[in-house]
Amino acid sequence: MESILDGKVDIFYDLKLTPREQQIDGVNFLKDSIRAGNRYMLLNLPTGVGKSYLSTMFITWYLNAINGDAKFDILTNSKVLQKQYIRDYPYIRNLEGKANYKCEKYLTNCEDGMEICSVRKTACEFCPYKNAVKNYIASRVSLTNFHMFNICNIYTTSIKNERKANVLIVDEAQDFESVFCDYLSTELNVHNFVKCGFSDTERIKFKNIISSIDTIEDFILAANEDILPALKKQKKWLYSEIGKGEDLDGMLGGSGMQTLLSNETKIKYSKQVKMCEGKINSIEIFLKEYNTNPDNWILEVNHRIDKKSKEEIRTLNVQPVWAHKYIPNYLFNEYDHIIFMSGTILSKNLFCNINGLSKDITTYHSIPSPFPIKNRKIYYIKLGKMTHKEKIHTYERQLETIKRLLNKYKDKKGIIHTANYELATWIQRDLMLTEYGDRLIFHETANRDERLNAHISSEKPSVLVSPSMMTGVDLKDDLSRFQIIMKMPYPNLTSKKIKQRMKTYPDWYLWKTVVDLMQSYGRSVRSEDDFADTIILDSCLTDVLIQFDKYIPRYFTDAITILKL
DSSP: OHHHHSSOOOTTOOTTSOOOHHHHHHHHHHHHHHHTTOSEEEEEOOTTSOHHHHHHHHHHHHHHHTOTTOOEEEEESOHHHHHHHHHHOTTOEEEOOGGGSEETTTTEEHHHHHHHHHHHTOOOSSOHHHHHHHHHHHOSEEEEEHHHHHHHHHTOHHHHHHHOOSEEEESSGGGHHHHHHHHTOEEEOHHHHHHTTOOHHHHHHHHHHHHTOOSHHHHHHHIIIIIHHHHHHHHHHHHHHHHHHHHHHHHHTTOHHHHHHHHHHHHHHHHHHHHHHHHHHHHHHHHHHHHHOGGGEEEEEEEEEOTTTOOEEEEEEEEESOSTTTHIIIIITTOSEEEEEESOOOOHHHHHHHHTOOGGGEEEEEOOOOSOGGGSOEEEEOOOOOSTTTHHHHHHHHHHHHHHHHHHTTTSOEEEEOSSHHHHHHHHHHHTTSTTGGGEEOOOSTTHHHHHHHHHHOSSOOEEEESSOSSSOOOOGGGOSEEEEOSOOOOOTTSHHHHHHHHHOTHHHHHHHHHHHHHHHTTSOOSTTOOOEEEEOOTHHHHHHHHTGGGSOHHHHTTEEEEOO
16 A cells, blocks of 8 residues: 555555556656656556545545645546535535525525625625635645636636645546537527616617627627727626615615515526626627637527527627637646546547647557456447448437337436437337326427436436437446447537637547547446447448547447347
């Protein structure tokens, strides 16, 4: 044990647990990398290695051998993993967004409650969110999610500056760049202005403005001349109205239904203030970064039909093609060492390029899957390609096979990965009114977590049908004994951003496809004793295995058995 820790053992390491061979291997890699003078370390760790325990082993060694006063920040993009960390390691202090904490004073969440306190120049005697921030700043080891980390590094920088952590550990690192890239994006449609509390007349005005924008230059002009001034004016007006609510409370004596309605109005206005602030901040960051690197930004224009009004909604999305030009400056500069962990890093060079890491001070190490092949078999049934031209014909063949598989696993829970909402809609159309319908659980973007929980709690052998549960979902043990992959998860080529990424860095497209395929494969087998069958129905897998071979782990190809119907 001393060879791993290089010194004393303290509260961050539990001697009752015996480290796995892969965890010892990972810690030794990190030790050697740091001693060799590297700043960035990439650990490719498949599901089951035990990344959270490996992290605690590393933290103990670092405190003993490198810096006894160091502070550590841990990041994850999964709510499941975030809960697992704080459950298994009580010394870690967790920080989430204000909306996740309950404000007892105003019977709402802390996001709304703090806004009301701000405009009324008061403060709650005990604020759960402020207490969480205090503990997060003071803790030796702190945990948060990608979204909150971005806020702390771009907007609420006082938290970062006061904490002054030395080491950053990024779990689920395959998503880190894309989440940050999305965070720098600015989306505008008429519903944004509805949520900001604008009048009907003003909404029509902004709907017309949005309809007239076709280029980034148009967007910049409208932002400077119309949108930003209007948002700032609306924010000021909302603050004024919330302030009036304080006088109303006094006149009413703070009693009865009218006081309740006044509080509801304050909560509504506080939400509108936050919406205004969010749009102001995102537009101003775009204008700042666009001026330094205009070639890295694109405007996507999308249209959809609103379910309620049946009107066409035009949405503008201004976004960076790549985030690597911004990540080091915004997120990494304060840390001495940064560790990236994921089961799908797959390539040192590509990962360094998209995250802005200097290859000269970066090391990479990959550990094979510790799970026996018999527990994670892949059955490949070639039913045709799910390309744009062939997908309808292929789907018809897949549908019959899916019915057979649902019969085969009739007493088991599982998941069907559709890769897009179109295929999920087809299955819903064709199977919901059949004998299989009561087992299938579908979701939209807004109710994804709710429907996942329905699957987890169901006593039936339910089956999730999802285009977006490739990552961050833990379907361990009986939560999934089979999974069907209907379509190879190629990035969407109708997107300007994807096209530009392919143009500037073609290998990214190959890498991203393999990342999402491996992540899908890893949803259902979560430990050495766990087991599940994976069935792939898209004949495009053959193309992936041939063309994307350099990124595909050996443990995946070794598990494949080709079946013929």
